[in-house]
Amino acid sequence: YENLEHQRCNSDWLIVEDFTYAAMKNPGLITSRPDETYETNRIHEIAHQYFGNLVTLRSWEQIWLNEGFARFFEDQFKFQVLRNNGLQVASLHDPAMHNEFSYTRSQFVINHFMTYSWIHYEKAGQLIALIKRFIGGAAFDKALNDFSDISSIIRSVTAIVQRYLVDGIPEAHAILSDWVYQPGVTLLTVDQEDERVIIQQRRFLRTDFVEDLRDFKTRWTIPLYYTINGVEHVDILPHYVEKFIINVPENCNFLIDASYPHLYVVHYKNK
16 A cells, blocks of 8 residues: 555564553554454554554544544455444544544543544544545555645645645545534435435434424535445535435435445435
8 A cells, every 4th residue: 555664673662561542653662451452453553553653643633634544554455344224423522534533632632532432433434435436546545645744754644635635626525524624423315206305414413303403504515425326336426415316217226335334324215
């Protein structure tokens, strides 16, 4: 993925019986609890040698870059990625991936990080995977290589990722910006009528069962991967569109790819 060699010494793994966290990405000496040495965790911590050590954050607000990329690489090696439903943890108080902290004391930062870890890990990892799918593997790998090279010289910030990953692709820039800077999980509702499919999105909140309290104003730019009778298509669902209409054959089988449930979840009205 990286085509970069930055750590020429051996990297050892030390088991620590009494250790607060699952594992820690120290350069040259990764540490972990005895129960945290499984394969995907090893991949996660090795990925941190690039995103965390080589590419270092400018501030805690960029933590999604550390954990999102490590989770992304971890998922690449899993035979089957288990997808938890993002609606189970979604809350009105959820921050955006890039969240401006109003405090600097480390203990407050750690508490915030642990409380919203699913945003920095699962949600960020799924966004990176979605961007790779949208811009293509070759463009993604080149951008990641260039990004890692320059960010090892200047500290990594969200804006640098945007410049390298989605430069010259306005739709991809909108996708990344909407999901990085705007909090929440979107609920896509699909209503199939004769020869058209009507898709609406709203931010899911735990008060969603009360129609008057639903949030239709918060919307995201989403690359929609869907199949019509098994044939794959892709469209851009812009954040400024209230109702997105797709023309389809009558009585067809229409399905949206739901591989990114910490970004969006799909509800079919007529199913």
